[in-house]
Every structure is written in structure tokens, then in C-alpha cells.
Amino acid sequence: MRVLASAPAKIILFGEHSVVYGKPAIAAAIDLRTYVWAEFNENGAIKIEAKDIRVPGLTVSFSEDEIYFESDYGKAAEVLSYVRQAIELVRKEADANGKGITVSITSQIPVGAGLGSSAAVAVATIGAVSRLLGLELSNEEIGKLGHKVELLVQGASSGIDPTVSAIGGFIHYEKGNFEHLPFMELPIVVGYTGSSGSTKELVAMVRGTYEEMPEVIEPVLVAMGKIVEKARDVITSDLDEELRFAQLGRLMNINHGLLDALGVSTKKLSELVYAARVAGAIGAKITGAGGGGCMYALAPENQSEVATAITIAGGTPMITRISREGLRIE
Numbered sequence: 001m002r003v004l005a006s007a008p009a010k011i012i013l014f015g016e017h018s019v020v021y022g023k024p025a026i027a028a029a030i031d032l033r034t035y036v037w038a039e040f041n042e043n044g045a046i047k048i049e050a051k052d053i054r055v056p057g058l059t060v061s062f063s064e065d066e067i068y069f070e071s072d073y074g075k076a077a078e079v080l081s082y083v084r085q086a087i088e089l090v091r092k093e094a095d096a097n098g099k100g101i102t103v104s105i106t107s108q109i110p111v112g113a114g115l116g117s118s119a120a121v122a123v124a125t126i127g128a129v130s131r132l133l134g135l136e137l138s139n140e141e142i143g144k145l146g147h148k149v150e151l152l153v154q155g156a157s158s159g160i161d162p163t164v165s166a167i168g169g170f171i172h173y174e175k176g177n178f179e180h181l182p183f184m185e186l187p188i189v190v191g192y193t194g195s196s197g198s199t200k201e202l203v204a205m206v207r208g209t210y211e212e213m214p215e216v217i218e219p220v221l222v223a224m225g226k227i228v229e230k231a232r233d234v235i236t237s238d239l240d241e242e243l244r245f246a247q248l249g250r251l252m253n254i255n256h257g258l259l260d261a262l263g264v265s266t267k268k269l270s271e272l273v274y275a276a277r278v279a280g281a282i283g284a285k286i287t288g289a290g291g292g293g294c295m296y297a298l299a300p301e302n303q304s305e306v307a308t309a310i311t312i313a314g315g316t317p318m319i320t321r322i323s324r325e326g327l328r329i330e
């Protein structure tokens, strides 16, 4: 028996980092997916094979035995810790410790780009392995297990990435609870800097500043939470589309400024954000943890001009669509 599961990447539209402190955030699944096959093996071991994992500058294929000897593969190797924890967690849930399981992964999502590659691989692995072991878990339950995996690997996580990857669509998320927002087509362009940031390190860096000067950082986080609530009001309002996009764009720009204030932007991210705005995007901001990775721009009138401006500024543009579907057993 062989089970194939897939789970999508995500973008955080508003509220990354502040969501780790219990503030709300808004995220959407997008149409890049990670695929995981799971099957039993005879030797009782966990075996992981990854094909076509995209890390900045290269695409790698590896199996667990060879990974540790190839330093270029360091980023890709991080993927393994999420997969291993996910398999161990599901084996424990299914009372199947010691059962040999081989998983094989292929992914369209660049690693470390802030698009939720780790959450997608954790969710798809939990989906495939739980089905292989005969567990009946809902996508919401799988999202919660994905959050556990992130906590084990990263130490801190809000859980928004595995939740949106498992359930799909467009969500408002706060302290482990989510609500679907009305689905809307967002005319966005994602810009990839080509370098990756470590979510674990960036979350720890913000935590360090917060602990050093809470009286300065807390109001920034509160303002980020207010941006999210305002964005939710705008998204669910009956304003006409032009006005709605104009307000969301302004909120994106304010949110970007606050993320920059927290220290998670980079020269390259800011260059892509400003290049997109100069080319006519009505809003542009970092998406995800920052420190490299991706930004996104809202460009209802001129997606292709904004994509060109991102290319000229040295980034890789991706015109993506929101995915209604989360985890899928294929």
C-alpha cells in the first residue's frame, strides 16, 4: 500500500510575528504544493527520500543517508527534521512505534522563502502517514499536529502555517482558532529574494528585542493586531472592490513598516517592496518570517508591470492564486 498526500504553501497577508504573541493574523493557501508518498518498509526504520527540493540557487534530490555529507544541502536537510518529527508523532498517535515507514517527498515550494514549505511538508507527511496507519484525522486535527511538529523543531510557533496549509482558503487566525474569510481572488505578485531566512532564528530575534524592551515592542505588536482587525473589516465589508483594495494596500504598507521596525526586513526585501510600489502596486510588504524569503504586492491593475519591476530589482516574481484546497489525499 502506498498513500500520496499533498499540502499547499501559504502567504501571510497580515500579522506575521505579532501572531506569535497571541495577536490575530490573516493568511491564505496558495497554489504551490508539496507531495508526500508514504509506504511501509520491512526493516522497522524511518526512511526519507526527497526529490526536487528547491533551495536558493539549486534544486536537490537526496536520501537521508547522504544528506549529512553535502554541506550545500544544509537548508534542504532542515526539511528532514520536520518530516522525521511528523512521522514519529503519527506513529505514536497510532500506537505504531517501530513500524518501518518510507516517505518520498517532492515539492514546488522554495525552502526558507517564507511560503510555509516546512508546514506544508509536515502537514502532507502527517496526512500520508496517518492514512497509511489507518488513523482517521480531520484536516483541522492534522493542522494541530503540524503545529506540534513546529513547536518541537522550532521551539516557538503560532501554528498559523500548518493550520492554513491543512485547511486551505483564506483564514483569520488567533491563538489556535481559525475562521474562514469570504473567498476573494487577490491580484497579487509574490517576489522571492532568492535567499532564505530561518523562521526559528527570526522569531527568536524578535523575542530577544521584546524581552529587552517590552515597553517599546508591545505597542508595535498591538498596532499589528489592529491592522489585522481593520483588514478583516475591509475584507468582509461591502465596499466596492477599488476602495477595498486601496485600503488593504495602505494597511500592507503600514504592516511592512512595522515589520521593518522589528528588524525582520533586509535590503533586498525592501528593494523589492519599493520596486513594486514604484511600478504601481497599491501595497507591498514582507510575507512570512522575513530575513530573506518573499514579499508580496497587491497590484489589481498591473500585475505584469509589477512582476517586471521585481525582476529588474533582482527578485523572482511568482503570480500565484489562492488555493481553496488544503491537505488532499490524492
Ligand code: MEV
Pocket (backbone or CB within 6 Å): 012, 015, 016, 017, 018, 019, 020, 114, 116, 156, 157, 158, 159, 160, 161, 199, 203, 288, 289
Ligand atoms: C511564519 O510564517 C510566521 C511567523 O509569524 C511565525 C509563526 O507564526 O509561527 C513569523
